[in-house]
Amino acid sequence: MRNLNAEIIATGSELLWDGRPETNSIYLADRLIELGFEPIHKSVVGDEERWMAEAIRQAASRAAVVLITGGLGPTEDDLTKKVVSRITGRRLILQEKLLEPLRRRFVERAQAMPAQIERQALMPARSVVIQNPTGSAPGLILHWENSYLICLPGVPHEMRSMYEATVRPFLLQRFPSRPWNALHFFRTYGLMESAVNERLADLMIAHRQVRIGLSAKPTGVDVRIVGRGRNKEEVRILLEGLLRKVEERLADVLYTRGLDEMEAVVGRLLRERRMKLAVAESCTGGLIGHRLTQVPGSSDYLDRVEVCYSNRAKVDALGVPAELIEANGAVSAPVVAAMARGIRRRAGTDIGLAVTGIAGPGGATPEKPVGLVYFGLDDGRAVQTPFVRFSGDRAAIKLRASQHALDLLRRALSGTTPASPSR
Amino acid sequence: MRNLNAEIIATGSELLWDGRPETNSIYLADRLIELGFEPIHKSVVGDEERWMAEAIRQAASRAAVVLITGGLGPTEDDLTKKVVSRITGRRLILQEKLLEPLRRRFVERAQAMPAQIERQALMPARSVVIQNPTGSAPGLILHWENSYLICLPGVPHEMRSMYEATVRPFLLQRFPSRPWNALHFFRTYGLMESAVNERLADLMIAHRQVRIGLSAKPTGVDVRIVGRGRNKEEVRILLEGLLRKVEERLADVLYTRGLDEMEAVVGRLLRERRMKLAVAESCTGGLIGHRLTQVPGSSDYLDRVEVCYSNRAKVDALGVPAELIEANGAVSAPVVAAMARGIRRRAGTDIGLAVTGIAGPGGATPEKPVGLVYFGLDDGRAVQTPFVRFSGDRAAIKLRASQHALDLLRRALSGTTPASPSR
Numbered sequence: 001m002r003n004l005n006a007e008i009i010a011t012g013s014e015l016l017w018d019g020r021p022e023t024n025s026i027y028l029a030d031r032l033i034e035l036g037f038e039p040i041h042k043s044v045v046g047d048e049e050r051w052m053a054e055a056i057r058q059a060a061s062r063a064a065v066v067l068i069t070g071g072l073g074p075t076e077d078d079l080t081k082k083v084v085s086r087i088t089g090r091r092l093i094l095q096e097k098l099l100e101p102l103r104r105r106f107v108e109r110a111q112a113m114p115a116q117i118e119r120q121a122l123m124p125a126r127s128v129v130i131q132n133p134t135g136s137a138p139g140l141i142l143h144w145e146n147s148y149l150i151c152l153p154g155v156p157h158e159m160r161s162m163y164e165a166t167v168r169p170f171l172l173q174r175f176p177s178r179p180w181n182a183l184h185f186f187r188t189y190g191l192m193e194s195a196v197n198e199r200l201a202d203l204m205i206a207h208r209q210v211r212i213g214l215s216a217k218p219t220g221v222d223v224r225i226v227g228r229g230r231n232k233e234e235v236r237i238l239l240e241g242l243l244r245k246v247e248e249r250l251a252d253v254l255y256t257r258g259l260d261e262m263e264a265v266v267g268r269l270l271r272e273r274r275m276k277l278a279v280a281e282s283c284t285g286g287l288i289g290h291r292l293t294q295v296p297g298s299s300d301y302l303d304r305v306e307v308c309y310s311n312r313a314k315v316d317a318l319g320v321p322a323e324l325i326e327a328n329g330a331v332s333a334p335v336v337a338a339m340a341r342g343i344r345r346r347a348g349t350d351i352g353l354a355v356t357g358i359a360g361p362g363g364a365t366p367e368k369p370v371g372l373v374y375f376g377l378d379d380g381r382a383v384q385t386p387f388v389r390f391s392g393d394r395a396a397i398k399l400r401a402s403q404h405a406l407d408l409l410r411r412a413l414s415g416t417t418p419a420s421p422s423r
Numbered sequence: 424m425r426n427l428n429a430e431i432i433a434t435g436s437e438l439l440w441d442g443r444p445e446t447n448s449i450y451l452a453d454r455l456i457e458l459g460f461e462p463i464h465k466s467v468v469g470d471e472e473r474w475m476a477e478a479i480r481q482a483a484s485r486a487a488v489v490l491i492t493g494g495l496g497p498t499e500d501d502l503t504k505k506v507v508s509r510i511t512g513r514r515l516i517l518q519e520k521l522l523e524p525l526r527r528r529f530v531e532r533a534q535a536m537p538a539q540i541e542r543q544a545l546m547p548a549r550s551v552v553i554q555n556p557t558g559s560a561p562g563l564i565l566h567w568e569n570s571y572l573i574c575l576p577g578v579p580h581e582m583r584s585m586y587e588a589t590v591r592p593f594l595l596q597r598f599p600s601r602p603w604n605a606l607h608f609f610r611t612y613g614l615m616e617s618a619v620n621e622r623l624a625d626l627m628i629a630h631r632q633v634r635i636g637l638s639a640k641p642t643g644v645d646v647r648i649v650g651r652g653r654n655k656e657e658v659r660i661l662l663e664g665l666l667r668k669v670e671e672r673l674a675d676v677l678y679t680r681g682l683d684e685m686e687a688v689v690g691r692l693l694r695e696r697r698m699k700l701a702v703a704e705s706c707t708g709g710l711i712g713h714r715l716t717q718v719p720g721s722s723d724y725l726d727r728v729e730v731c732y733s734n735r736a737k738v739d740a741l742g743v744p745a746e747l748i749e750a751n752g753a754v755s756a757p758v759v760a761a762m763a764r765g766i767r768r769r770a771g772t773d774i775g776l777a778v779t780g781i782a783g784p785g786g787a788t789p790e791k792p793v794g795l796v797y798f799g800l801d802d803g804r805a806v807q808t809p810f811v812r813f814s815g816d817r818a819a820i821k822l823r824a825s826q827h828a829l830d831l832l833r834r835a836l837s838g839t840t841p842a843s844p845s846r
Contacts, residue, residue, distance in 0.1 A: 014636045016462040018647055019453050021444030025467075030442050039439040041474055042467040051463055054481065062474070213437050224441055285721075286704070286712025289730045293708025296784050296817055298732075304740060305730035307712045313727035313770065317740065347736065361719050394719055 004178055006037040007059040011070040011080055012154055013046040024069045024159055031163060033226065035171055036178035037065060047077040053087050060147040065171065070154030072137040074116045080151050081122060081140070088144045090124035098129065098138055105136060130166045134158050141170060148174070182227045182235045184243060188253040189220035189262065189407045196221045199249045203242060210242060218396050219262065219403040223250070255410060262406045263291040269413040270301040277409075278347030279305040280318050280339040282330065282356040283373060287402040303347045308339070318342035331356050331368050333385040340376030340383055351412070352378040355405050359397045373401045375408055384408070427601055429460040430482040434493040434503055435577055436469040447492045447582055454586060456649065458594055459601035460488060470500040476510050483570040488594065493577030495560040497539045503574050504545060504563070511567045513547035521552065521561055528559060553589045557581050564593060571597070605650045605658045607666060612643035612685065612830045613676040619644045622672045626665060633665060641819050642685065642826040646673070678833060685829045686714040692836040693724040700832075701770030702728040703741055703762040705753065706780040706796060710825040726770045731762070741765035754779050754791050756808040763799030763806055774835070775801040778828050782820045796824045798831055807831070 008025040015022045022044050029039045040062065045055045052071070059066040071080030085092050098121035106113040120137050123129060130139035130150075135158040142149045150167055152159045188196060193216035197204075200223070204212045213224045223246065229235040247254065256265050270277055279288050279302075289305030292298050306317050311330055314320040320338040328334045336356050344352025357373025364370045371390040376383060386408070390400040431448040438445045445467050452462045463485065468478045475494070482489040494503030508515050521544035529536040543560050546552060553562035553573075558581040565572045573590055575582045611619060616639035620627075623646070627635045636647045646669065652658040670677065679688050693700055702711050702725075712728030715721050731737040734753055738745050743761040751757045759779050767775025780796025787793045794813040799806060809831070813823040 013634070016452055016465060017456065017634060017649060018636050018638055019449060020638065021446060021449055023444060026442060026444055029439055033440065040469050040471065041478070042439065044465040046463050048463065051485070055464070058477065058481070211436070211440060213441050215441055215443065226440060281709070281712075283716075284713075285716025285725075286709030286714075286728050286730065287716075289704075289709025290707075290713045290821075291709075293706075293710075293730075293732070293782070294818055294821070298708075299786070302708075303733045304736035305709050305728075305732070306740070307709065307716075307728035307730070309716070309722050309728070310726045316769065317727060317729070346739065359716070363722070395717055398713075398716070 004037045004065070004175060005040045005063040006032045006065045006067070007041045007063040008032075008039065008043075009052075009055050009059055009066065009068045010042070010044045010154070011047065011052055011068065012044075013048075013077070015044045015070075016046055024154065024156055027156070027160060028067050028069070028163065031168065032065070032067075033181050033183065035168070035175075036181050036228075037171075038179075038228075047071065047079055049079055049083055049086075052079060052083045056083060056149065057087055060145060060149060063147060064175070066147050066149050067167075068149065068151045069159055072120070072139065072151060072153050074114070074119050074137075078119070078137075081119075081124060084140075084142060084149060084151065085124045088124060088142060088149070090126055090142065090144075092122040093125055094118065095121050095123050095129065098123070102136060128170070130162050132158055132162055133165070134161055139166075141167070180229050180231050180235045182232075182239060184225040184227075184239070185257065185259050186223040186225075186246060186250055186254055187220060187256045187258075187260070187262075188223065188250050189255055189403055190253040191221060192216075193221050196223065196250070196253075200246060203245060207238070207242065209238060212246075218392065218399045220253075220255070255407065261291070261294070262403055262410065264295050266406050266410050266413065267292065267295040267298055267301065269410060271297075273413060275351060275413070276301055276303050276347075276349040277351045277353065278303045278343045278349040280343040280352065280354040280376075281305060281307045282309065282314070282339075283359040284355050284357075284398050284402050284405070285309070285359075287398050288353070288355065288405055291402055291406065303349050304343075306343055314339065317346075319346065329368065331358055331372060331374060333374055333387065336374040336376035337378070337383045337385050340378035340385075344378045344380070350380060351409070352376070353405060353409055354378075355401055357397075357401055359394045359401075361394065371397050373397070373404070375401075375405055377408055377412055379412060384412075427460045427488070427598060428463045428486040429455045429488045429490070430464045430466075430486040431455075431462065432475075432478050432482055432489065432491045433465070433467045433577070434470065434475055434491065435467075436471075436500070438467045438493075439469050447577065447579055450579070450583060451490050451492070451586065453606075454591065455488070455490075456604050456606065458591070458598075459604050459651075460594075461602075461651075470494065470502055472502055472506055472509075475502060475506045479506060479572065480510055483568060483572060486570060487598070488571050488573065490590075491572065491574045492582055495543070495562060495574060495576050497537070497542050497560075501542070501560075504542075504547060507563075507565065507572060507574065508547045511547060511565060511572070513549055513565065515545040516548055517541065518544050518546050518552065521546070525559060551593070553585050555581055555585055556588070557584055562589075564590070603652050603654050603658045605655070605662060607648040607650075607662070608680065608682050609646040609648075609669060609673055609677055610643060610679045610681075610683070610685075611646065611673050611676040612678055612826055614644060615639070616644050619646065619673070619676075623669060626668060630661070630665065632661060635669075641815065641822045643676075643678075678830065684714070684717070685826055685833065687718050689829050689833050689836065690715065690718040690721055690724065692833060694720075696836060698774060698836070699724055699726050699770075699772040700774045700776065701726045701766045701772040703766040703775065703777040703799075704728060704730045705732065705737070705762075705778060706782040707778050707821050707825050707828070708732070708782075710821050711776070711778065711828055714825055714829065726772050727766075729766055737762065740769075742769065752791065754781055754795060754797060756797055756810065759797035759799035760801070760806045760808050763801035763808075767801045767803070773803060774832070775799070776828060776832055777801075778824055780820075780824055782817045782824075784817065794820050796820070796827070798824075798828055800831055800835055802835060807835075
């Protein structure tokens with residue numbers, strides 16, 4: 001099978017200096033994989049002609065497609081077209097038809113167009129222009145030696161819309177006999193990465209045309225499977241048995257096939273069962289409510305969330321008896337049960353979900369260490385009160401506890417057994 | 424001034440395929456900048472000998488320091504040392520003293536050590552070993568031609584601790600006459616990026632040795648300033664006037680100098696003023712509570728948060744009169760005022776903060792479009808009820824509204840005037 005190598009070059013000194021991940025290349029790598037290309041190299045290079053020229057020349061020597069983002073604007077630092085022109089020997093030509101829409105943008109704003117804006121209408125000879133419907137800098141595609149050099153702006157939304165509208169159709173047309181990549185996702189909660197790895201280890205080495213990647217997050221372990229073959233049917237056959245095996249082996253911890261977050265899975269279950277939910281949080285501080293309400297339409301099943309940070313709030317707002325807190329401490333099974341019952345009764349919902357714990361770094365005692373969290377789930381028939389000790393810093397403990405609470409709810413709704421604590 | 428160029432190479436096919444940003448290089452670029460180096464290029468390269476060799480060779484031809492992460496483990500895919508050995512001509516030698524701790528790890532777990540583990544004790548001739556106190560794969564430093572090749576594992580916490588313990592002191596010692604870089608941050612809320620840019624434009628072009636970078640987020644615009652000079656004193660003098668000007672020009676929108684989040688700034692103000700806070704959220708769904716409780720010790724000033732997603736919850740839990748909601752709608756100035764008053768009274772706190780709005784995509788009416796959000800702040804003397812219409816999707820609207828609410832609180836606490844809505 002022929003490999004179609006692809007490379008991505010992100011240009012811009014700020015990408016090296018600004019302390020943030022460069023995300024355009026993540027988007028483009030995923031799109032290229034979907035089309036059957038194989039990304040072999042990514043670079044981030046500053047606004048310096050010689051380094052840019054070297055990066056582009058080398059990428060073109062290795063890859064059928066080189067996607068270059070950034071450096072198409074009107075300023076001195078915008079060097080991409082100049083560099084492409086120099087290395088390919090295609091001189092820059094002013095394109096009258098590109099100048100017109102640029103002029104119009106300034107007329108609309110009743111401003112004079114600065115002379116340097118004209119640079120955006122310069123294009124290397126024999127290149128295909130990529131229109132930019134949402135911004136001002138057009139892109140270009142140029143065939144040179146054995147590669148297509150494809151230049152797009154660095155502004156993410158412009159880059160994405162231009163990729164979709166022009167680059168994708170272009171690649172589909174120019175590479176009709178591409179290999180086929182299929183991506184599949186499985187998201188799990190309740191096992192450590194090493195345990196997921198152990199369950200899948202034999203599958204990970206058995207197939208040369210399949211990549212199985214694990215990524216461990218505080219919210220669980222995601223499994224990403226990429227199958228590669230000559231065409232869709234070949235990949236379907238290649239993956240058929242494998243995907244079934246992965247699903248079977250992860251069945252007890254799998255919360256979704258695909259990329260949905262846990263809150264979306266839980267939301268779907270609540271909606272299907274026409275059930276209403278109310279939540280009482282303490283150490284998670286509102287994170288469970290925040291996550292549940294990230295899902296559009298969540299007001300259909302979420303009634304309210306009470307974040308009771310003080311003991312007094314637990315008494316007033318949830319009706320937890322003050323004596324219960326005094327006798328057991330706020331982080332205890334009796335208190336979390338009373339919180340779950342209290343919020344369910346006050347809100348009049350089908351389910352009450354409660355969390356109380358110690359997110360740290362303060363607040364711990366010898367019996368109640370940082371990371372200890374109690375969960376309460378009242379479904380009107382019984383109240384479950386499991387507890388877990390989580391590791392990590394404050395932010396990680398909050399996130400893990402929110403995921404555990406949502407998973408507990410998911411299991412209750414789907415009628416499965418509770419998760420075994422993983423950390 | 425001599426530039427000390429630095430490059431970073433992240434190895435591992437999964438970094439090209441797994442749809443996530445590579446973060447080791449962000450950490451390392453920041454550390455190198457702090458030491459006075461200039462990062463000029465970053466690469467991500469798959470586990471393929473020839474591409475790795477090319478990337479390392481080219482980086483070494485340009486940079487005084489090349490940091491390479493990943494590929495030091497025991498599997499077939501771990502190629503870094505093999506490649507470094509091949510391009511430098513230094514053969515791999517088994518180091519007995521490295522084998523010992525590897526064997527001990529297996530003895531402790533009462534397991535036999537697989538033969539391939541021995542690979543981790545192979546080192547290119549004439550290289551300095553970097554101990555790995557928290558993992559199994561040691562790193563190395565090797566001087567070749569005019570560069571130091573520095574290999575570290577890809578596991579972030581191992582890489583970081585090895586950088587701090589060994590690489591940083593090594594670089595300090597080998598490059599005694601480094602240039603000096605100083606980093607400064609200013610975080611603003613309330614202006615669009617273009618407006619911040621306009622205020623700083625003349626400063627951005629006036630200084631050749633200063634980079635001023637803006638990054639626009641839903642929570643505001645951050646300004647990052649890097650000053651570069653021969654030594655600390657020179658940079659201090661270079662930046663002195665500039666930093667003062669930046670601070671003055673952004674005074675009305677600046678919420679912190681440094682990297683603190685808004686919730687930390689607000690928390691500090693509440694603590695200093697010994698004031699207690701309670702929050703009533705609706706469309707933000709718990710995000711304000713979540714953010715406030717990310718700060719350690721927030722239980723000292725945060726009493727409770729009520730997320731009233733249903734109208735009934737607003738009536739029951741906050742005492743908002745049902746007639747008020749009927750007459751004005753839940754998203755209105757009278758209702759947000761009643762929410763702020765209600766939460767303050769019920770919780771008995773100094774301040775009540777409330778938010779109600781339409782996060783979308785559903786729930787809009789012609790008079791009340793998606794993104795319309797009312798804010799209520801009751802400090803016991805008066806109730807403010809400003810409103811803003813935010814743009815973006817549901818997640819962006821929630822985030823922007825939470826930032827606006829916290830900024831409103833910050834301004835009230837620090838006695839400044841309310842922010843003008845920026846979007």
